[in-house]
Amino acid sequence: xxxxxxxxxxxxxxxxxxxxxxxxxxxxxxxxxxxxxxxxxxxxxxxxxxxxxxxxxxxxxxxxxxxxxxxxxxxx
Numbered sequence: 311x312x313x314x315x316x317x318x319x320x321x322x323x324x325x326x327x328x329x330x331x332x333x334x335x336x337x338x339x340x341x342x343x344x345x346x347x348x349x350x351x352x353x354x355x356x357x358x359x360x361x362x363x364x365x366x367x368x369x370x371x372x373x374x375x376x377x378x379x380x381x382x383x384x385x386x
Contacts, residue, residue: 332340
């Protein structure tokens with residue numbers, strides 16, 4: 311098991327340190343908070359990806375919008 315480059319032994323050490331620092335009563339509360347935070351980030355990431363895909367598929371985008379800057383006519 312390898313999450314973010316952290317293996318099982320490293321996760322066990324992190325868990326033991328968290329248990330010592332926060333104590334057994336606050337640890338479940340911190341875990342729930344961390345889980346909700348990560349779920350919120352995941353949801354925001356999916357929404358951002360959905361909006362980007364929607365914008366890329368939008369047929370109302372002008373044809374010259376996809377051209378490199380060098381090919382665009384000079385502005386006023």
